[in-house]
Amino acid sequence: MAMVRQSDKLKNVLYDIRGPVLEQAEKMEASGHRILRLNIGNPAPFGFEAPDAVLVDMIKNLPNAQGYSDSRGIYSARTAVVQYYQTRGIMNLDTDDVYLGNGVSEMITMSLQALCNTGDEILVPSPDYPLWTASVALSGGTPVHYLCDENNGWNPDLEDLESKITSRTKGIVVINPNNPTGAVYSRETLTKIVEIAKKHELILFADEIYEKITYDNAEMINLASLTGEDVLCLTYSGLSKAYRVAGYRSGWLAITGPNWKAESYIEGIKLLANMRMCANVPAQHAIQTALGGYQSINDLILPGGRLKAQRDLAYKKLNEIDGVSCQQAAGALYLFPKLDVEKFGIVDDERFALDLLKEQKILLSHGTAFNWGEPDHFRLVTLPAVEMLDTALDRLGEFLSGYRQ
Numbered sequence: 001m002a003m004v005r006q007s008d009k010l011k012n013v014l015y016d017i018r019g020p021v022l023e024q025a026e027k028m029e030a031s032g033h034r035i036l037r038l039n040i041g042n043p044a045p046f047g048f049e050a051p052d053a054v055l056v057d058m059i060k061n062l063p064n065a066q067g068y069s070d071s072r073g074i075y076s077a078r079t080a081v082v083q084y085y086q087t088r089g090i091m092n093l094d095t096d097d098v099y100l101g102n103g104v105s106e107m108i109t110m111s112l113q114a115l116c117n118t119g120d121e122i123l124v125p126s127p128d129y130p131l132w133t134a135s136v137a138l139s140g141g142t143p144v145h146y147l148c149d150e151n152n153g154w155n156p157d158l159e160d161l162e163s164k165i166t167s168r169t170k171g172i173v174v175i176n177p178n179n180p181t182g183a184v185y186s187r188e189t190l191t192k193i194v195e196i197a198k199k200h201e202l203i204l205f206a207d208e209i210y211e212k213i214t215y216d217n218a219e220m221i222n223l224a225s226l227t228g229e230d231v232l233c234l235t236y237s238g239l240s241k242a243y244r245v246a247g248y249r250s251g252w253l254a255i256t257g258p259n260w261k262a263e264s265y266i267e268g269i270k271l272l273a274n275m276r277m278c279a280n281v282p283a284q285h286a287i288q289t290a291l292g293g294y295q296s297i298n299d300l301i302l303p304g305g306r307l308k309a310q311r312d313l314a315y316k317k318l319n320e321i322d323g324v325s326c327q328q329a330a331g332a333l334y335l336f337p338k339l340d341v342e343k344f345g346i347v348d349d350e351r352f353a354l355d356l357l358k359e360q361k362i363l364l365s366h367g368t369a370f371n372w373g374e375p376d377h378f379r380l381v382t383l384p385a386v387e388m389l390d391t392a393l394d395r396l397g398e399f400l401s402g403y404r405q
């Protein structure tokens, strides 16, 4: 048989957070090493359990979840999404404009596949959650990166963003709270982004999967509460993070704004939703329960909560390491520290991550995997318990004290 090659469509598709460093970690684990995995935002393996009510609702509904559902998802869950957003100031969302997916991931790829023609440009933050860049490329579009400014709390550099708009630009991706930087954007910043979108007639893609994970009274504002009827806004969120059920694969897309101007695009999204029949039905039943009632995530993010304690410790210890500096995260589950590349002679951050893995058995993600242009950052996941983070960061400090690439 002749060699079987992957499709040319994948030529520009990069997803390095699951690349060679992870492969090396898996090899080491297979030969008996214990690796401290600080690389993926997956709450369950770190001892975070889903709220009981979410599990119970899904279990009770299993007998009713044997068939395919409406391709957009079950009505009660879509209504729950509408009602939740009403409490967040989004008053113009209709149940018909909510689509449930196998995680936000599926809705990201679906909505870009339905939109992009070859060469259409989508503005994506740098650094980004790399699925966005990869999905734009897979859909035939061109990802164009706008800078987020570390010296300005990792806020989007709006001048840079606007300067990158061309006649081919179709939309702007906004990840808030942000992965990997942990930034939570102010009302002023978000309002300016909406103004830019309105002026240039662009779609806004608001990835708000971390909307319920904020610290120190940071105010999370849903972008669609500012866009009204002026700007088409696609909002993405789901159960993976705040409800700790990443494995259930349950997320949604909510479309607001002038959708009468986007009938053809929305038909395209429906077509793709129909082609995959429906999202995992048992997990759709978890949505209504999750969104209603007491929100147990608050116990984790408020003072005394595990997530807050872990973020605080990681921030403090990282900044104590000579040659490392780090902005505090106002939200999400990550820190994106800076390395002094002169001091460590770092020219290749993937090699840095591999060297750390081999020497200290700690798995981190290198910054360029997040479409960051310089080899001077890495991403740390703040999910491990305080004791584990403490040990890991001691070992990182020890490693860096003698490191020169």
Ligand SMILES: Cc1ncc(COP(=O)(O)O)c(C=O)c1O
Binding pocket: 041, 102, 103, 104, 105, 106, 129, 175, 179, 207, 209, 237, 238, 239, 240, 246, 249, 250, 251
């Ligand atoms: C910013 C962002 N968007 C989307 C996702 C994917 O989430 P889901 O599990 O809903 O597919 C993640 C997962 O880490 C993420 O960090």
